[in-house]
Amino acid sequence: MSNPPPSGGDLSRLRQLNALSAIRALRGTEPLPLSAIASRTGLSRPSTKEVVDELMGLGWVEEVPPTPGTVGRPARRYRFRSGSGYLAGVDIGAHNVRAAVADLDGNIVAETRQAVRPDTPVADRLAVVERAVAGCLAMSGLTAGNLWTVVIGTTGLVDRDGRVIFSAAIPNWSGLDLAGLLGGKFPCDVLVENDSRLAALAETRRGVARGSREVVFLHIGRRMGTGLIIDGRLHRGFGAAAGEIGMLPETRWKSAITHLHGCAIVPEGTPPEDAAGYVLAAARAGDPAAVAAVERYVDELAVGAAATVLTLDPELVVLGGGFSRSADVLLPPLRSRLEAVCLRMPELRASTLGDECVVLGAIDYAADHLDRQLFAADTGPALPLPLSVTR
Amino acid sequence: MSNPPPSGGDLSRLRQLNALSAIRALRGTEPLPLSAIASRTGLSRPSTKEVVDELMGLGWVEEVPPTPGTVGRPARRYRFRSGSGYLAGVDIGAHNVRAAVADLDGNIVAETRQAVRPDTPVADRLAVVERAVAGCLAMSGLTAGNLWTVVIGTTGLVDRDGRVIFSAAIPNWSGLDLAGLLGGKFPCDVLVENDSRLAALAETRRGVARGSREVVFLHIGRRMGTGLIIDGRLHRGFGAAAGEIGMLPETRWKSAITHLHGCAIVPEGTPPEDAAGYVLAAARAGDPAAVAAVERYVDELAVGAAATVLTLDPELVVLGGGFSRSADVLLPPLRSRLEAVCLRMPELRASTLGDECVVLGAIDYAADHLDRQLFAADTGPALPLPLSVTR
Numbered sequence: 001m002s003n004p005p006p007s008g009g010d011l012s013r014l015r016q017l018n019a020l021s022a023i024r025a026l027r028g029t030e031p032l033p034l035s036a037i038a039s040r041t042g043l044s045r046p047s048t049k050e051v052v053d054e055l056m057g058l059g060w061v062e063e064v065p066p067t068p069g070t071v072g073r074p075a076r077r078y079r080f081r082s083g084s085g086y087l088a089g090v091d092i093g094a095h096n097v098r099a100a101v102a103d104l105d106g107n108i109v110a111e112t113r114q115a116v117r118p119d120t121p122v123a124d125r126l127a128v129v130e131r132a133v134a135g136c137l138a139m140s141g142l143t144a145g146n147l148w149t150v151v152i153g154t155t156g157l158v159d160r161d162g163r164v165i166f167s168a169a170i171p172n173w174s175g176l177d178l179a180g181l182l183g184g185k186f187p188c189d190v191l192v193e194n195d196s197r198l199a200a201l202a203e204t205r206r207g208v209a210r211g212s213r214e215v216v217f218l219h220i221g222r223r224m225g226t227g228l229i230i231d232g233r234l235h236r237g238f239g240a241a242a243g244e245i246g247m248l249p250e251t252r253w254k255s256a257i258t259h260l261h262g263c264a265i266v267p268e269g270t271p272p273e274d275a276a277g278y279v280l281a282a283a284r285a286g287d288p289a290a291v292a293a294v295e296r297y298v299d300e301l302a303v304g305a306a307a308t309v310l311t312l313d314p315e316l317v318v319l320g321g322g323f324s325r326s327a328d329v330l331l332p333p334l335r336s337r338l339e340a341v342c343l344r345m346p347e348l349r350a351s352t353l354g355d356e357c358v359v360l361g362a363i364d365y366a367a368d369h370l371d372r373q374l375f376a377a378d379t380g381p382a383l384p385l386p387l388s389v390t391r
Numbered sequence: 392m393s394n395p396p397p398s399g400g401d402l403s404r405l406r407q408l409n410a411l412s413a414i415r416a417l418r419g420t421e422p423l424p425l426s427a428i429a430s431r432t433g434l435s436r437p438s439t440k441e442v443v444d445e446l447m448g449l450g451w452v453e454e455v456p457p458t459p460g461t462v463g464r465p466a467r468r469y470r471f472r473s474g475s476g477y478l479a480g481v482d483i484g485a486h487n488v489r490a491a492v493a494d495l496d497g498n499i500v501a502e503t504r505q506a507v508r509p510d511t512p513v514a515d516r517l518a519v520v521e522r523a524v525a526g527c528l529a530m531s532g533l534t535a536g537n538l539w540t541v542v543i544g545t546t547g548l549v550d551r552d553g554r555v556i557f558s559a560a561i562p563n564w565s566g567l568d569l570a571g572l573l574g575g576k577f578p579c580d581v582l583v584e585n586d587s588r589l590a591a592l593a594e595t596r597r598g599v600a601r602g603s604r605e606v607v608f609l610h611i612g613r614r615m616g617t618g619l620i621i622d623g624r625l626h627r628g629f630g631a632a633a634g635e636i637g638m639l640p641e642t643r644w645k646s647a648i649t650h651l652h653g654c655a656i657v658p659e660g661t662p663p664e665d666a667a668g669y670v671l672a673a674a675r676a677g678d679p680a681a682v683a684a685v686e687r688y689v690d691e692l693a694v695g696a697a698a699t700v701l702t703l704d705p706e707l708v709v710l711g712g713g714f715s716r717s718a719d720v721l722l723p724p725l726r727s728r729l730e731a732v733c734l735r736m737p738e739l740r741a742s743t744l745g746d747e748c749v750v751l752g753a754i755d756y757a758a759d760h761l762d763r764q765l766f767a768a769d770t771g772p773a774l775p776l777p778l779s780v781t782r
Contacts (some may be wrong), residue, residue, distance in 0.1 A: 074602040157734055166734065214629040228702070230621055237704020238605040239735040244701045247734055250641040250694055303641055310635045311619070313628020341638055343548055343557065344630040 018043060018051045023060065024374050026080040030066040033075035052078055060084040081260075082107065085148035086140075087370070088133050088186075089362025091195060092125065092154040094118040094169040095222070095273060098356065099132035102139055102363045104148070104370065106206070110136040120171050130185055148370050150186045151362040152178060153195040155223065159240050162192035168254070169223050191369060194245060195219070198235055198361030199353070200227025203318050205364045207357070208349040214314040216306055216346070219357075220330075221322030222276065224253045226308055226339065245304040256300035263293040280326040294331055302337035309342050320351030327351075409434060409442045414451060414471060415765050420456040422468035442471055451475040473498065476539035477531075478761070479524050479577075480753025482586060483516065483545040485509040485560040486613070486664060489747065490523035490530055493754045495539070495595070495761065501527040502750065513563050521576055540760050541570060542753040543578045544586040546614065550631050553583035559645070560614050582760060586610070587634060587712075588625055589752030590744070591618025594709050596755045598748070599740040605705040607737070609696055610748075611721075612713030613667065615644045617699055636695040647691035654684040671717040686724055693728035700733050711742030718742075 008101050018041070025040035026032060032040075038048040055061035066074040073317040082105035091098040095118070100111040112135045114128050130345040133150070137143060156167025162179020183190045200217035203209035209217070215229035228235040235242050246253035265287060270278060282290035309317060319334070320329050327350030339345050353360055409432070416431035417423060429439040446452035453472050457465040473496035482489040486509070491502040503526045505519050524541070528534060547558025553570020553655035572583045591608035600608070606620035617634040619626040626633050637644035651667040656678060661669060673681035687747070700708060710718050710725070718741030730736050744751055 035700035054724065226702075231624070233622070235621065235703070237735075238737070239704055241733075241735040242702065242704040244704070244734050245698060247701050247732055248694070248698050249732065250698075303639070307636060307639050307641075308702050310638050311617075311633065311699050311702045312626070313630055313633040313635070315629035341640065342632075343635050343638055344628075344632040346629070 014088055015051070015054070018047065019055055019060075020374065022048070022051045022055060023080060026061060026078060027371070027374060028080075031077035031079040032340075033077050035075070037078065038227050038323070040162055041264040072307050080104075086137075086142055086146045087366035088136065088147050088150040089198075089359045089366060090129055090132060090150070090152045091198075091358035091362065092129060092152060092170075093195070093358075094155060096355075097125070097128045097132050098359045099129070099136050099184055100356075100359045100363060101113050101133070101136040101142065101147075102366075102368065106363050106367050108360075108363070109142075110139040111356070112136055112139075119172070122176065125170075126181060129182065133186070144186055147186055149188055149366040150182070150190045151198070151366040151369070152182060152190065152192045153193050153198040153362045154178060154192060155225075157241055157244065158192050158194045160236075162190075164192075165241075189369065191365065193362075193365060194225070194227075194240075194243075195361075196225035196227040197236070197360045198227070198365055199320055199351075199357035200229055200318075200361070201234055201364050201368075202353055202357050202361035203320060203351060204229055204232075206360060207318070207320075207351055207353050209318050211314045212314075213311065214316070216305075216308050216312060216314045216317045217351075218317060218319050219321040220275070220301065220319060220324070222257055224256065224301065224304070226304075228312065229314075230312065243308075245307050248304065248307065251304035251307065252300045253294050253304050256297055259293050259296040259300070263289060265289045266376050276323070277326075280323065280329050284326070298330060298333040298337065301330075302334055305334065306338055306341045309338060309346055313344060314346045316347045316349060320353065320357050322355055324351040324357075325354055406442070409438065410446055410451075411765065413439070413442045416522055417452060417471040418762070418765060419468060419471075420424060422470040424468050425464035426466070428469065431651040444618045448654060450570045471495075477528075477533055477537045478754050478757035479527065479538050479541040480589075480757060481520055481541070481543045482589075482749035482753065483520060483543060483561075484586070484749075487544060487746075488516070488519045488523050489750045490520070490527050491747075491750045491754060492524070492527040492533065492538075493757075495758065497754050497758050499751075499754070500533075501530040502747070503527055503530075503597070509561055510521065510563070513567065516561075517572060520573065524577070535577055536576055540579055541573070541581045541759040542589070542758040543581065543583045544589040544749045544753045545569060545574060545583060546586050546616075548632055549585045551582050551627075553581075553627070555583075556632075580760065582756065584633075584753075584756060585616070585618075585631075586749040586752075586759075587616035587618040588627070589618070589756055590711055590748035591620055591709070591752070592625055592755050592759075593744055593752035594608060594711060594742060595620055595623075597751060598709070598711075598742055598744050600707055600709050603705075603707045605703065605707070607696075607699050607703060607705045607708045608742075609692070609708060609710050611692065611710060611715070613648055613664070615647065615692065615695070617695075619699075619703065620650060620705075621703065625746040634699075636698050639695065639698065642695035642698065643691045644695050647688055650684050650691070654680060656680045667714070668717075671720050673716065674720050675717070689721060689724040689728065692721075693725055696725065697729055697732045700729060700737055704735060705737050707738045709740050709742050711744065715742040715748075716745055719733050731781050 025037050034048055038045045061078050064077045079318050082103040087102050089100050098113045100108050102108045155169040157165040159165050164252040166172050166175045167173040179192045196219035209215045213232040217227035219225040224246050237385045245266050260279045263279045267273045279293050283294040342381045412432040416428050429436045431629050452469050473494040478493050480491050489504045491499050493499045503523050546560040548556040550556050555564050555567045555569050558564040570583045587610035600606045604623040608618035610616040619634050637675045651670045654670045657666045670681045670684050674685040726739055
């Protein structure tokens with residue numbers, strides 16, 4: 001069971017606020033008995049019972065079966081249903097559009113990938129995004145009305161309003177009001193963020209950076225980017241333009257990939273999207289020309305990585321993105337170059353989230369957005385959640 | 392009147408906690424009547440009166456004269472005496488040791504400067520530091536016992552324990568346990584921090600970066616360094632090694648000064664410490680060779696500055712340190728170079744704190760340390776302040 005879309009208010013304001021308090025009390029904790037919910041919400045026990053019954057009727061809260069073997073009559077316990085609503089995450093790249101739908105705890109229920117081209121027209125790429133989310137929903141027996149938040153990750157520089165200021169990878173993407181164009185397509189909040197930042201977030205939530213508060217995420221694949229976690233938070237900068245060390249000519253990040261694509265061992269006719277993988281695999285097997293090409297590629301990667309590390313002094317550098325599955329080939333030469341210039345050497349780890357790091361980060365970002373709304377709800381005038389439903 | 396040194400407990404624990412509550416209530420606000428102090432501390436009015444009387448007796452709180460012309464009998468109002476105690480800040484450089492003593496609001500009451508050399512022996516440089524602080528105290532009619540916190544700023548990389556990990560400017564400084572060596576010389580906490588970080592802090596408190604939460608401070612003089620303010624806080628990094636972009640060979644920061652020192656127009660026999668100033672002044676006057684030398688110097692400065700800006704996307708870049716008084720000559724060429732590579736151009740401002748930026752930052756850092764102790768006092772077991780005095 002999942003919830004129908006919001007449709008005007010039939011819960012009174014007070015009942016909505018009480019319901020929000022109860023949801024807050026139950027979200028992210030173990031199942032609680034009524035007494036604990038009452039104590040956390042400050043409601044009387046009868047009011048708590050009433051609110052919890054109502055939330056059970058709406059499908060947002062469920063009773064947990066008593067633990068077998070409990071002596072005496074155990075108190076009934078309740079938990080927030082992570083399937084009360086759903087989150088969608090999308091990764092719009094130059095060559096692929098990935099999408100996933102997850103429950104409110106971030107568990108993925110369906111995902112899709114569709115190939116596109118850097119020159120795919122804007123309208124076509126947006127249509128792919130819509131079809132990708134619709135496909136995930138259809139596979140899961142859900143509709144758009146079940147979505148509580150949609151987060152779009154995209155290559156390029158994205159401002160706070162969800163506009164793509166600049167994208168080198170998708171030329172027709174620069175200047176696009178992506179939040180505006182996609183906002184009307186879903187009956188919930190639609191947020192847009194830079195792909196490398198979302199991937200960095202995913203690493204701190206479900207990847208190799210869990211527990212670290214100072215992280216530099218190096219997003220490497222056909223293009224390079226960084227996502228920065230500073231003091232435990234995603235760092236955007238004053239104008240949402242942080243992490244763009246690749247713009248510094250001295251880093252040579254824009255041309256680094258040519259060392260792999262242009263390697264002489266690549267068989268004629270290999271599609272560009274397979275050339276780098278071919279060279280990385282040959283380097284793993286010890287081919288001298290491939291090893292030399294990888295060394296030159298890492299030379300370029302290392303300058304921007306070292307600049308970011310020297311600026312921030314992170315605990316951890318995570319190598320992620322499409323090339324992270326070749327981390328065994330890339331990490332040793334990257335480590336030696338960083339050691340040569342860094343005053344304090346951070347730990348280096350390879351991501352295990354692979355190509356899905358952005359879409360997972362989009363889901364995690366959507367869950368954060370939802371939690372911010374839940375926890376801010378009693379200070380603001382508006383209720384952000386679809387709590388006023390038709391029954 | 393200022394306070395004698397701490398000397399064991401004659402205020403009971405409860406009275407100390409009540410006194411701390413009252414100090415917290417009064418620190419950094421306008422004068423308050425007893426009723427407001429009682430409401431902020433949660434103490435009864437009689438207890439509040441007792442605590443305030445006691446603090447007045449100790450010299451930490453004073454009564455404010457009633458505003459002239461007030462009708463009726465005005466309530467007595469009290470304020471925290473910024474002269475209850477004093478803070479010392481020291482800037483240990485390769486060529487100068489500066490010191491200042493300030494009241495608890497950070498108002499400087501005395502300052503000194505003494506020349507040293509990069510190769511001054513460690514023991515001699517430490518003796519200069521002691522004499523510098525003693526000189527400030529003597530000028531102000533104070534003794535070391537009046538100091539509540541001492542903060543030492545020094546060139547080089549300083550770890551969280553106050554050890555100098557590495558200093559290129561003062562060769563015999565690397566590896567020195569500065570906090571340990573100076574800790575025993577003063578009857579209060581002695582903290583050590585990197586000089587550029589302290590200067591950045593001063594800019595946000597009393598300089599051109601007031602009100603900004605994302606600031607890159609470029610510390611330029613005979614050497615270059617950076618201090619980073621991220622989300623309103625001084626950024627140290629995981630191992631206190633943040634802001635060291637100058638270690639990246641591509642920045643060429645280590646050799647940049649040679650463009651000024653080696654300029655052909657510098658008269659023979661000019662001491663190295665005056666050469667750069669001579670060239671900057673000549674560039675201001677339009678001398679072509681000096682202008683060319685400054686351009687080459689800024690070329691080098693700009694690479695590290697751009698790397699830091701591209702990584703962090705600050706609101707503001709502040710040019711500070713000894714060369715900041717030549718900002719009129721340096722800012723225009725720096726601006727054009729940053730504009731060429733930065734995706735979003737930050738505002739550029741010249742510091743007005745000049746050579747005193749580090750010592751002022753040390754005072755501000757000391758005041759922050761004191762406030763952290765005041766505000767953390769009721770959660771920790773120890774009372775950090777000299778509240779148990781012999782009367």
